[in-house]
Amino acid sequence: xxxxxxxxxxxxxxxxxxxxxxxxxxxxxxxxxxxxxxxxxxxxxxxxxxxxxxxxxxxxxxxxxxxxxxxxxxxxxxxxxxxxxxxxxxxxxxxxxxxxxxxxxxxxxxxxxxxxxxxxxxxxxxxxxxxxxxxxxxxxxxxxxxxxxxxxxxxxxxxxxxxxxxxxxxxxxxxxxxxxxxxxxxxxxx
Amino acid sequence: xxxxxxxxxxxxxxxxxxxxxxxxxxxxxxxxxxxxxxxxxxxxxxxxxxxxxxxxxxxxxxxxxxxxxxxxxxxxxxxxxxxxxxxxxxxxxxxxxxxxxxxxxxxxxxxxxxxxxxxxxxxxxxxxxxxxxxxxxxxxxxxxxxxxxxxxxxxxxxxxxxxxxxxxxxxxxxxxxxxxxxxxxxxxxx
Numbered sequence: 055x056x057x058x059x060x061x062x063x064x065x066x067x068x069x070x071x072x073x074x075x076x077x078x079x080x081x082x083x084x085x086x087x088x089x090x091x092x093x094x095x096x097x098x099x100x101x102x103x104x105x106x107x108x109x110x111x112x113x114x115x116x117x118x119x120x121x122x123x124x125x126x127x128x129x130x131x132x133x134x135x136x137x138x139x140x141x142x143x144x145x146x147x148x149x150x151x152x153x154x155x156x157x158x159x160x161x162x163x164x165x166x167x168x169x170x171x172x173x174x175x176x177x178x179x180x181x182x183x184x185x186x187x188x189x190x191x192x193x194x195x196x197x198x199x200x201x202x203x204x205x206x207x208x209x210x211x212x213x214x215x216x217x218x219x220x221x222x223x224x225x226x227x228x229x230x231x232x233x234x235x236x237x238x239x240x241x242x243x244x
Numbered sequence: 245x246x247x248x249x250x251x252x253x254x255x256x257x258x259x260x261x262x263x264x265x266x267x268x269x270x271x272x273x274x275x276x277x278x279x280x281x282x283x284x285x286x287x288x289x290x291x292x293x294x295x296x297x298x299x300x301x302x303x304x305x306x307x308x309x310x311x312x313x314x315x316x317x318x319x320x321x322x323x324x325x326x327x328x329x330x331x332x333x334x335x336x337x338x339x340x341x342x343x344x345x346x347x348x349x350x351x352x353x354x355x356x357x358x359x360x361x362x363x364x365x366x367x368x369x370x371x372x373x374x375x376x377x378x379x380x381x382x383x384x385x386x387x388x389x390x391x392x393x394x395x396x397x398x399x400x401x402x403x404x405x406x407x408x409x410x411x412x413x414x415x416x417x418x419x420x421x422x423x424x425x426x427x428x429x430x431x432x433x434x
Contacts, residue, residue, distance in 0.1 A: 167410060168358060180411040209424070213407035214399040220357060221370040221406070222398070234399070 075101040080122045116169030123165035124175045133186050139194035146190055147211055147231040155219045183212050202238055210238045265291040270312045306359030313355035314365045323376050329384035337401055337421040345409045373402050392428055400428045
């Protein structure tokens with residue numbers, strides 16, 4: 055919502071078409087040549103817009119890369135239903151770690167954090183995780199299972215995973231993700 | 245240690261003097277004009293070295309800024325002794341949040357994460373926090389208090405604070421830091 059209103063994009067309008075073609079141009083050029091040599095004029099040429107269109111709308115290359123990163127970090131499926139809160143949250147956390155700790159995932163997280171003067175893009179990444187956790191917890195509540203709050207899962211599962219991906223990646227594996235989930239659902243019932 | 249060995253700096257040698265004057269030049273120029281307009285030739289001129297000295301040693305401006313940031317994030321005092329583990333850890337966490345969530349702290353964290361292709365600088369930031377926590381826990385153990393492990397404090401105090409500073413800053417305050425500390429020391433005794 056924040057991203058949409060900030061850019062004032064109406065779906066289907068000219069603005070939305072420009073955004074789609076500029077985002078596509080960035081993804082293609084990064085796939086072809088890597089991000090090191092990417093320039094705004096290059097993106098503009100590939101997208102069929104003028105460089106000034108890009109500068110006016112995104113400010114600079116770093117902000118454009120940040121918007122593209124957030125778009126790529128948007129989850130494209132709902133969390134799977136494995137029959138219990140423990141299985142659902144474990145499976146979600148393992149997949150989150152897998153995606154975010156991959157070289158591509160790390161590059162997107164850095165881009166999202168970087169070209170983001172007002173913090174809106176980093177906030178959007180966190181909102182995606184919160185929405186997925188909400189869905190898992192709502193399903194568990196429907197089953198009648200006791201559940202922790204979304205913020206507790208963010209503090210004690212998402213935050214340690216992301217902190218270690220960014221600052222302390224040694225020994226990060228899915229067993230660690232499973233331990234965090236077990237602890238947050240544990241008998242202490244925070 | 246990692247930073248030192250990577251840069252092969254002997255204290256007192258020419259290399260250490262170059263590093264000290266280049267770091268000082270960056271800090272002065274950022275204080276005078278902000279970081280937006282900072283360039284390597286400008287830093288070189290102020291530090292009295294050639295630009296190629298900087299490029300050879302740091303690669304580019306972003307890596308130089310990252311090294312300066314890590315240096316600034318190094319704690320300059322040992323954690324205070326307030327008589328109990330709860331007081332010591334609470335006071336440390338409040339100060340950590342205060343420093344890291346300030347505009348300067350955020351800028352340093354971003355710099356440290358960014359110009360850091362091999363992850364050594366981000367790792368160094370995390371090592372600083374771990375050393376401080378080790379000191380707090382060792383003092384508590386000497387007093388005979390039961391203590392959680394350093395990694396548990398990183399996962400459940402440092403990580404949530406840093407995650408929220410970077411991704412979800414709304415409503416971040418010292419009461420939140422205190423709740424995290426109380427929970428990690430709580431009766432569940434993880």
